[in-house]
Amino acid sequence: MDLTNQRRNQHLFWRAGFGPMAEDLNALATHTQKSFTEALWKASDRPVAYLDVVDNALKGLVMGAGDVAVLQRKELSADEKKQIRVQSRQDIKSLNLAWLAEMVNSDAQMREKMALFWHGHFASRNVNIFYQQLLLDTIRKGALGNFGDLLKEVSKSAAMLNFLNNNQNKKDHPNENFAREVMELFTMGRGHYTEEDVREGARAFTGWGASLNGEFIFRKGQHDEGQKTFLGKTGRFDGDDVLNLLLEQKQTSLYITRKLYRYLVNEQVDEARVQGLADRWYQSNYDISSLLKDIFHSDWWYDPRNIGSRIKSPVDLLAGIRRLLPMKIANEEVQLALQRLLGQLLFYPPNVAGWPGGANWIDSSTLMFRLRIPELIYASGEFHLRPKDDDDQMMGMREGGEVAGVPAMAGGKKGRMGGGGGQMIRAEIDWVPYLKRFEQVPDEQLFAAISGIVLQTPSGPGESLVKKYVTGDNREEFIKAATIRLMSTPEYQLC
Amino acid sequence: MNRKRFLQAGSLATASLLLPRFLKAVERPVMVPPGNKVLVVLQLSGGNDGLNTVIPVRNDIYYRSRPHLGIEKDRAALITDEVGLHPALTGLKGLYDDGSLGILSSVGYPNPDRSHFRSMDIWQTASDSRQYLSTGWLGRYLDAQCSGCGRPTQVLEIDDVVSLALKGEQFKGMALKDPRRLYTASHEDYFREIMAAHQGDPGAALPVATAAHEAERPVDYLYKTMATTLSGADYIFEQSKLRPSSASYPNTELGKNLHTIASLILSDINTRVYYLSLGSFDTHVNQAAQQQRLFTELNDAVGAFVADLKANHRFEDSLLVTFSEFGRRVTQNASGGTDHGTANTMFLIGGGLQRKGLVNNLPDLENLVEGDLKYQVDFKDVYATILNKWLGADDKSILGRQSAYLDFI
Numbered sequence: 001m002d003l004t005n006q007r008r009n010q011h012l013f014w015r016a017g018f019g020p021m022a023e024d025l026n027a028l029a030t031h032t033q034k035s036f037t038e039a040l041w042k043a044s045d046r047p048v049a050y051l052d053v054v055d056n057a058l059k060g061l062v063m064g065a066g067d068v069a070v071l072q073r074k075e076l077s078a079d080e081k082k083q084i085r086v087q088s089r090q091d092i093k094s095l096n097l098a099w100l101a102e103m104v105n106s107d108a109q110m111r112e113k114m115a116l117f118w119h120g121h122f123a124s125r126n127v128n129i130f131y132q133q134l135l136l137d138t139i140r141k142g143a144l145g146n147f148g149d150l151l152k153e154v155s156k157s158a159a160m161l162n163f164l165n166n167n168q169n170k171k172d173h174p175n176e177n178f179a180r181e182v183m184e185l186f187t188m189g190r191g192h193y194t195e196e197d198v199r200e201g202a203r204a205f206t207g208w209g210a211s212l213n214g215e216f217i218f219r220k221g222q223h224d225e226g227q228k229t230f231l232g233k234t235g236r237f238d239g240d241d242v243l244n245l246l247l248e249q250k251q252t253s254l255y256i257t258r259k260l261y262r263y264l265v266n267e268q269v270d271e272a273r274v275q276g277l278a279d280r281w282y283q284s285n286y287d288i289s290s291l292l293k294d295i296f297h298s299d300w301w302y303d304p305r306n307i308g309s310r311i312k313s314p315v316d317l318l319a320g321i322r323r324l325l326p327m328k329i330a331n332e333e334v335q336l337a338l339q340r341l342l343g344q345l346l347f348y349p350p351n352v353a354g355w356p357g358g359a360n361w362i363d364s365s366t367l368m369f370r371l372r373i374p375e376l377i378y379a380s381g382e383f384h385l386r387p388k389d390d391d392d393q394m395m396g397m398r399e400g401g402e403v404a405g406v407p408a409m410a411g412g413k414k415g416r417m418g419g420g421g422g423q424m425i426r427a428e429i430d431w432v433p434y435l436k437r438f439e440q441v442p443d444e445q446l447f448a449a450i451s452g453i454v455l456q457t458p459s460g461p462g463e464s465l466v467k468k469y470v471t472g473d474n475r476e477e478f479i480k481a482a483t484i485r486l487m488s489t490p491e492y493q494l495c
Numbered sequence: 496m497n498r499k500r501f502l503q504a505g506s507l508a509t510a511s512l513l514l515p516r517f518l519k520a521v522e523r524p525v526m527v528p529p530g531n532k533v534l535v536v537l538q539l540s541g542g543n544d545g546l547n548t549v550i551p552v553r554n555d556i557y558y559r560s561r562p563h564l565g566i567e568k569d570r571a572a573l574i575t576d577e578v579g580l581h582p583a584l585t586g587l588k589g590l591y592d593d594g595s596l597g598i599l600s601s602v603g604y605p606n607p608d609r610s611h612f613r614s615m616d617i618w619q620t621a622s623d624s625r626q627y628l629s630t631g632w633l634g635r636y637l638d639a640q641c642s643g644c645g646r647p648t649q650v651l652e653i654d655d656v657v658s659l660a661l662k663g664e665q666f667k668g669m670a671l672k673d674p675r676r677l678y679t680a681s682h683e684d685y686f687r688e689i690m691a692a693h694q695g696d697p698g699a700a701l702p703v704a705t706a707a708h709e710a711e712r713p714v715d716y717l718y719k720t721m722a723t724t725l726s727g728a729d730y731i732f733e734q735s736k737l738r739p740s741s742a743s744y745p746n747t748e749l750g751k752n753l754h755t756i757a758s759l760i761l762s763d764i765n766t767r768v769y770y771l772s773l774g775s776f777d778t779h780v781n782q783a784a785q786q787q788r789l790f791t792e793l794n795d796a797v798g799a800f801v802a803d804l805k806a807n808h809r810f811e812d813s814l815l816v817t818f819s820e821f822g823r824r825v826t827q828n829a830s831g832g833t834d835h836g837t838a839n840t841m842f843l844i845g846g847g848l849q850r851k852g853l854v855n856n857l858p859d860l861e862n863l864v865e866g867d868l869k870y871q872v873d874f875k876d877v878y879a880t881i882l883n884k885w886l887g888a889d890d891k892s893i894l895g896r897q898s899a900y901l902d903f904i
């Protein structure tokens with residue numbers, strides 16, 4: 001395969017971010033990978049702004065009292081509780097869209113890409129918007145920092161403590177859920193500890209809890225001060241000690257590195273390579289940036305086998321389309337329906353193990369829908385698909401407030417319906433920056449140029465085939481239609 | 496360019512397409528053995544309240560725990576002197592009288608989880624409560640059935656989205672709401688043609704089922720999924736036209752979906768398992784009205800479905816089972832509803848039941864765990880029984896455990 005400089009740069013943007021921006025297209029052919037990599041690091045070095053979407057009325061209701069003690073749920077009326085639940089769910093949607101906008105628009109691509117990795121790794125579902133917002137902030141701030149620090153912050157987050165029932169983990173009634181998941185999913189992976197380690201670890205985490213407004217609380221009275229034997233060591237361990245013991249295990253660096261390799265490089269793991277990366281990462285005391293640099297600067301990072309070989313996650317796909325084709329979406333919430341239909345709704349991972357990824361993204365329904373999305377955006381088509389209900393999210397209510405189980409979708413939210421009763425993506429693409437890229441391209445090279453920008457695979461649908469499905473009244477219309485057609489292919493699902 | 500013109504551009508293209516090599520192998524007719532057993536799984540999403548579904552009408556604890564929500568004996572559809580069905584389930588009472596209804600009580604699993612999505616995962620993947628699987632029990636059945644078959648239509652879901660239950664390692668079951676719509680959606684010439692072009696690409700490996708799709712190129716995996724989807728869409732549509740059911744069904748979503756299933760059951764299709772859902776049964780608030788409405792939909796649609804199958808002599812070979820991710824707490828809450836609980840009731844409906852009526856005892860309300868029912872039957876044993884005795888499949892390899900078979904079939 002003839003690996004052009006442009007394709008290598010696109011690879012960098014797709015893997016260390018969410019694909020190239022329309023504005024950057026002209027530079028892709030000329031800039032070096034080194035200069036782009038440096039620019040990506042620089043942009044991700046800037047301080048992270050806190051994403052705060054919480055409705056003011058909700059803030060008043062939950063935070064206004066000031067004293068955490070009066071916020072105990074029983075002191076809120078049934079109406080207030082309901083109001084909190086409903087507004088909280090609405091705000092989680094806003095948080096989803098706000099974060100997605102960061103992935104699309106922010107220069108800190110590396111940070112957001114890694115934040116998405118940690119969002120799946122430290123998977124948590126929570127109806128409390130404050131908890132979600134705080135955990136997202138922790139993950140975005142710590143995305144490129146030290147893994148040990150990130151692990152500790154996440155482990156002390158209200159979202160995780162609550163999600164994994166550690167508020168119920170008390171000296172005389174230990175709840176093992178938290179300790180088990182910390183080992184199985186956050187650090188070492190299954191098969192590297194015993195049930196005894198789980199029980200002893202759980203004792204160390206007793207007393208760790210969180211307040212309603214999301215602060216970590218150590219409840220000394222509920223903590224088991226006794227001796228524990230954990231992974232072969234004995235002492236009066238607390239939660240921090242247990243996390244440190246887990247970080248001492250080389251298995252932890254191997255487990256995380258392998259998972260990250262699959263996320264950034266290839267689903268097919270080269271075990272020797274991963275072992276080397278993991279060893280060096282362990283030596284660096286879990287500095288995430290060192291691990292990423294090790295990966296980005298390796299000689300295999302631009303190996304043709306690693307290019308165009310990864311199935312985009314739904315969020316990669318949606319963000320990537322919006323980066324290449326900047327657009328205004330009038331009904332922004334339609335993006336939540338797209339995420340749900342494609343199987344990746346941010347803040348609602350399928351379970352505590354996160355999204356399994358890879359081939360798991362693809363089934364008959366998701367693939368056929370992926371192939372239609374570019375056209376739905378471009379030609380304002382309607383789709384009649386309905387995502388499955390999520391009872392954790394809806395508590396028996398459909399979105400828009402109707403009671404769930406009402407057969408027809410008709411009469412749902414104003415503005416999201418098309419004339420035929422389906423949903424529409426009311427998007428308006430700003431083609432100007434994209435079209436600029438092709439101004440100097442001679443006609444006979446136009447299709448190859450478009451294909452080279454849109455697709456990362458060595459081959460794709462040929463010019464004569466695609467041309468049959470593109471009206472060519474003028475050059476601009478041809479570029480637009482050919483771009484949409486090339487996005488409506490299995491190849492475009494890969495990066 | 497508007498949508499119409501965009502699509503017109505496609506229709507100008509030649510419609511005559513070479514059938515890709517891979518599909519040619521798939522298009523051979525599939526013979527359906529007579530007496531072919533069919534399973535329909537109806538998921539009651541949201542956690543149906545089992546105690547108001549099959550009601551212990553002479554149990555004081557039940558009425559004490561549910562002063563407002565308890566259903567009086569004289570309102571229930573009585574099947575015995577001690578047991579009544581929910582008042583909306585009159586048709587199911589008819590099936591009971593007929594010997595076509597089985598009731599399993601207290602079905603659940605150890606260490607129950609009260610989160611909808613987690614417990615649904617556990618039911619759909621048939622995992623232990625501490626195990627995370629990314630394949631479903633029917634998906635793994637599909638892997639076994641479709642080994643080397645190329646077109647995974649043995650398991651179908653009537654929905655827009657494929658449930659985890661249908662996702663296997665090798666193959667994933669297809670989802671469709673309507674065979675015609677699936678056919679139309681997949682019949683864009685452009686899709687057919689890029690697929691044909693890919694198959695002709697010398698760089699493309701022949702997508703025969705590989706031992707593990709990890710070994711296959713992702714682009715081939717995508718095209719394989721596309722090929723099986725398009726070929727499956729054609730096949731399902733052809734079959735749906737073969738002997739379409741002319742019976743009348745209620746004009747509800749469940750009615751329409753069961754009508755679709757009936758037409759396929761009457762055809763020669765190789766589908767053995769159909770999957771569909773009804774919901775939401777998450778009745779924290781105002782349970783009485785919501786359950787009444789959903790059960791009316793269920794009762795009428797299932798009634799029409801059974802009558803249809805009987806008239807066409809397929810009822811003996813059909814088994815419909817219902818399940819929900821959990822039951823609800825024994826005690827009502829303060830909002831006219833019930834909160835998430837544990838073990839639950841399953842209905843078994845079919846003309847081939849060996850054990851009819853109450854297959855086991857009603858839940859023991861005197862022996863609760865923190866106000867919740869103790870499970871008596873592991874749902875994985877129910878799956879194993881169905882896989883082994885009804886579908887003739889190797890339940891041990893599909894479920895990865897040695898199960899205790901039940902005797903309802």
